[in-house]
Amino acid sequence: MKAKFLFLTLSLLVLSSCSTSIKYCETVGYIDYSQYASKGVFISESNSVNFEYEPLGSISVLVEDGYKKGTRRSKYNYVDLDGNRHLTEEYEYWAKASYNSALDVAVDSIISKGGNGIINLKINHTVQPINTKEQYRNIIFLSGMVIKKK
Numbered sequence: 001m002k003a004k005f006l007f008l009t010l011s012l013l014v015l016s017s018c019s020t021s022i023k024y025c026e027t028v029g030y031i032d033y034s035q036y037a038s039k040g041v042f043i044s045e046s047n048s049v050n051f052e053y054e055p056l057g058s059i060s061v062l063v064e065d066g067y068k069k070g071t072r073r074s075k076y077n078y079v080d081l082d083g084n085r086h087l088t089e090e091y092e093y094w095a096k097a098s099y100n101s102a103l104d105v106a107v108d109s110i111i112s113k114g115g116n117g118i119i120n121l122k123i124n125h126t127v128q129p130i131n132t133k134e135q136y137r138n139i140i141f142l143s144g145m146v147i148k149k150k
Helices: 002-017 099-112
Strands: 053-064 066-079 085-095 117-129 136-149
Touching (some): 053 117, 099 136
Antiparallel strands (some): 066 085, 117 136
């Protein structure tokens, strides 16, 4: 009886000392605008600038973590029954959303619209749980006004 009581007491002590705690973490996000400036694109988080411009429209971009399709060199270089040679294959990979990936999409879009700048740039980063295994998905939302510098 004493042995059971001692075992129960020790078990309670061991189990009560196991607690999960939130770990301290420091992160820094940095967006390098110089790579876009070298393409001739002006980016500002301010809504006022000291040069003349023509407003072209508003832009909003949403980029989320997820699987993306890609192509790579095939491990198996083969010829199918129709005589077609297959040197590449399609595959899926996990792509992480980032500030720069959202800006890349935005800059490509504004250049295709004839713009060369974004003002009043706003970037929001949220994290969404995927499932119960403590896996998370990054979501980047970017918005601003597309301009053409005169």
